[in-house]
Amino acid sequence: DPLPKLFQPLKIRNITFKNRLWVSPMCMYSAEDGFVNDFHFMHYGQFAVRGSGGIVIEATGVVPEGRITPNCLGLWKDEQIAGLRHIVDYAHKFGTTIGIQIGHAGRKSSTIPLSQYGKRPTLMAEDSEGGWSEDVYGPSAIAYDDKHWTPKEMTIEQIADVQQAFVDAAVRAEKAGFDFIELHGAHGYLIHQFYSPLSNQRTDKYGGSFENRIRFFVETARKVRQVWPAEKPLLVRVSASDCVEGGWDTEDTVELAKILHNEGVDFIDCSSAGNDPRQKVAYAPGYQVPYAAAVKAAVPGILVGAIGSIDNGRQANEILEQGKADVASAARKYLRDPSFVFEAAKDLGVFVKWNDQYERSRA
Numbered sequence: 001d002p003l004p005k006l007f008q009p010l011k012i013r014n015i016t017f018k019n020r021l022w023v024s025p026m027c028m029y030s031a032e033d034g035f036v037n038d039f040h041f042m043h044y045g046q047f048a049v050r051g052s053g054g055i056v057i058e059a060t061g062v063v064p065e066g067r068i069t070p071n072c073l074g075l076w077k078d079e080q081i082a083g084l085r086h087i088v089d090y091a092h093k094f095g096t097t098i099g100i101q102i103g104h105a106g107r108k109s110s111t112i113p114l115s116q117y118g119k120r121p122t123l124m125a126e127d128s129e130g131g132w133s134e135d136v137y138g139p140s141a142i143a144y145d146d147k148h149w150t151p152k153e154m155t156i157e158q159i160a161d162v163q164q165a166f167v168d169a170a171v172r173a174e175k176a177g178f179d180f181i182e183l184h185g186a187h188g189y190l191i192h193q194f195y196s197p198l199s200n201q202r203t204d205k206y207g208g209s210f211e212n213r214i215r216f217f218v219e220t221a222r223k224v225r226q227v228w229p230a231e232k233p234l235l236v237r238v239s240a241s242d243c244v245e246g247g248w249d250t251e252d253t254v255e256l257a258k259i260l261h262n263e264g265v266d267f268i269d270c271s272s273a274g275n276d277p278r279q280k281v282a283y284a285p286g287y288q289v290p291y292a293a294a295v296k297a298a299v300p301g302i303l304v305g306a307i308g309s310i311d312n313g314r315q316a317n318e319i320l321e322q323g324k325a326d327v328a329s330a331a332r333k334y335l336r337d338p339s340f341v342f343e344a345a346k347d348l349g350v351f352v353k354w355n356d357q358y359e360r361s362r363a
């Protein structure tokens with residue numbers, strides 16, 4: 001019998017992922033000045049030694065003011081490379097493929113970490129606590145809601161500078177040895193703010209029509225692809241729908257995916273929402289799989305990732321066997337159980353080798 005799809009290796013360009021059950025990016029709000037520390041080494045290391053086919057390190061700011069919170073990771077200076085390199089080398093020791101999500105939070109930047117939610121009336125991180133109220137910017141001067149800073153509208157020069165920061169971060173990611181990078185184009189952060197009509201009301205070439213709204217994303221992907229090695233995959237994560245009437249939707253995502261694929265983007269990770277508080281998201285097991293399936297069906301050759309309430313091996317494998325996605329990722333399940341891959345293997349009757357140190361754990 002052939003291996004269940006979930007455990008078939010996946011080769012993208014010259015990089016091989018040993019299975020298709022990946023760790024989705026998750027902010028840990030544990031960095032200082034953007035630097036990784038022991039916590040990150042332990043956190044990502046645990047997935048590396050426990051069979052994950054691919055790890056995506058959390059949203060990492062390409063400039064300091066592009067972080068979501070003062071405690072998010074950064075890749076805006078060369079000094080930040082070494083700590084990440086240590087994690088990458090460790091993952092490689094265990095045959096685990098590892099990448100990093102680079103992004104910019106735009107109007108959703110300078111906020112407080114999740115652990116502080118509900119403890120105060122707004123989510124704004126004040127300057128006195130490491131925030132940057134004066135440097136919050138986005139495509140248009142529209143706040144996400146009254147709990148977030150009101151951004152300043154970006155100038156054309158700022159747009160070019162941020163795109164260059166993505167390029168520079170990609171170069172640093174290469175120096176850190178990452179196997180792939182993922183551009184964070186989802187969850188209401190800067191790239192998403194540009195392509196969604198709900199947050200972009202610009203009247204220049206970066207706003208208005210579909211073509212203008214996706215320009216920031218497409219140009220950024222093109223520029224990053226130029227410096228990112230041809231043998232390594234370039235991934236993007238999108239919010240496939242704003243889940244708001246009149247917002248960005250699945251058909252837009254399909255069109256965008258075709259264009260990004262032509263720019264050398266190999267893989268679209270399909271999430272949703274995060275850009276408008278009016279959003280209506282119908283949470284249920286595998287609730288975002290239809291987005292991945294729509295992109296996969298419409299864009300020949302592109303690889304797609306499914307994410308969202310995927311928490312058992314049979315479910316994950318079925319999504320892939322049905323041809324709805326090429327990879328299944330999980331976030332919260334991996335926090336509960338870093339050995340998710342081994343549980344999934346057991347459920348599917350697949351033999352997966354543990355690392356030597358833990359081999360005796362086999363019941």
Ligand code: FNR
Binds near residue numbers: 024025187271310330
């Ligand atoms: C997230 N999520 C997320 N997504 C992303 O693209 N970049 C990020 O840095 C984060 N950070 C983050 C932190 C934490 C603590 C959680 C729980 C989630 C979203 C995550 O990757 C995933 O898309 C959702 O959690 C849905 O998947 P699960 O949790 O149902 O498997």
